Amino acid sequence: MQHSLNNIKPRYEYVSSAKLPTLFGLFNIHGFFDTTENQEHVVLTHGQWDANDIVPIRIHSECLTGDSLFSTKCDCGFQLEKALQNIADHGFGAILYLRQEGRGIGLLNKIKAYHLQDQGFDTVEANEHLGFDADLRDYNICKTMLDTLDIVNVELMTNNPKKLRALEDLGINVVTRRAIDHGVTKDNKGYLKVKTNKLGHTFNLDKLK
Numbered sequence: 001m002q003h004s005l006n007n008i009k010p011r012y013e014y015v016s017s018a019k020l021p022t023l024f025g026l027f028n029i030h031g032f033f034d035t036t037e038n039q040e041h042v043v044l045t046h047g048q049w050d051a052n053d054i055v056p057i058r059i060h061s062e063c064l065t066g067d068s069l070f071s072t073k074c075d076c077g078f079q080l081e082k083a084l085q086n087i088a089d090h091g092f093g094a095i096l097y098l099r100q101e102g103r104g105i106g107l108l109n110k111i112k113a114y115h116l117q118d119q120g121f122d123t124v125e126a127n128e129h130l131g132f133d134a135d136l137r138d139y140n141i142c143k144t145m146l147d148t149l150d151i152v153n154v155e156l157m158t159n160n161p162k163k164l165r166a167l168e169d170l171g172i173n174v175v176t177r178r179a180i181d182h183g184v185t186k187d188n189k190g191y192l193k194v195k196t197n198k199l200g201h202t203f204n205l206d207k208l209k
């Protein structure tokens, strides 16, 4: 039997796109599939660009509690809303919405981690107590997403230096970073301090006083 490199299926597949009207204007939703993890991911885009443009993007990890259930325990929902608004104001941009719930441990393990946090563990200690690293995320699919959407140069909306490094390692031209320290609540101040002190986030601690 003849084997050919051409027959090896890529791990990440682009599947389909459709219009998605939102509260922030008309977006398009693009579906991608990770064949190894059997996981579905999406990108939301707004407006148009060419290869010379610097495209504002956010890489957002799924947080069901924050993004969809109005939780004030973290900053995720606020950041997602702010990123959508920034993109709408700018006229074009993209949200890479990665289904890596709970920094990669999954929803039910995140609930176990929240249970430990109710007993006094911080967000990192809770993960470690459950036997997980503090952050298990992987950003490799971003390369396929950005290539598929003809995004070459980006302005990355994040406070997380790991996301910057991950994109640069994938060969993406990160022209600037835009801070997104939005959505401080009385319930998430402690969480944001731990992200800054233990996970390396670039967050203006004055906002947490």
Ligand SMILES: Nc1nc2c(ncn2[C@@H]2O[C@H](COP(=O)(O)OP(=O)(O)OP(=O)(O)O)[C@@H](O)[C@H]2O)c(=O)[nH]1
Residues within 6 Å of the ligand: 059, 060, 061, 062, 063, 064, 074, 076, 079, 100, 101, 102, 103, 104, 105, 110, 113, 114, 123, 127, 157, 158, 159, 160, 163, 195, 201
């Ligand atoms: N394990 C765990 N995950 C959490 C906790 N709180 C929030 N998360 C998850 O943390 C992730 C937050 O991801 P992002 O919104 O991409 O934010 P980030 O990596 O902090 O970086 P930014 O780009 O600066 O927002 C989501 O997957 C949430 O579900 C927690 O206490 N424990």
Ligand SMILES: [Zn+2]
Residues within 6 Å of the ligand: 063, 065, 066, 067, 074, 075, 076, 077
């Ligand atoms: Zn969250």
